Amino acid sequence: MEWLIWIGTGLTLIGLSLLAYCIFAAIFAKRAGRPEAELRVKLQRIVVINMGALLLSALGLMSVVIGIFLT
Structure with missing residues (x-):
């Protein structure tokens, strides 16, 4: 699941x-x-761009954490 970490x-x-x-x-x-x-x-x-950026960052961090747990 290393690819999930890099995507995140x-x-x-x-x-x-x-x-x-x-x-x-x-x-x-x-x-x-x-x-x-x-x-x-x-x-x-x-503000709209800011909310989208926060969502993208949160999804990326969640992907990293899930990738670490699955590795």
Whole structure:
């Protein structure tokens, strides 16, 4: 089940990189000085990506743990 560990590691790394993207995108959006309505729309889109990244990271970590238990 070594392949499950590697797949889980890949999913986790993709999720973590998306989380880093969300952090930087939110910082840049706030610094841009946009009107509040436009900023709210941008941040709502970032929150959706953030939730997906958290789900992807959690699934990856679960895959790693299951792969370790089965090895």
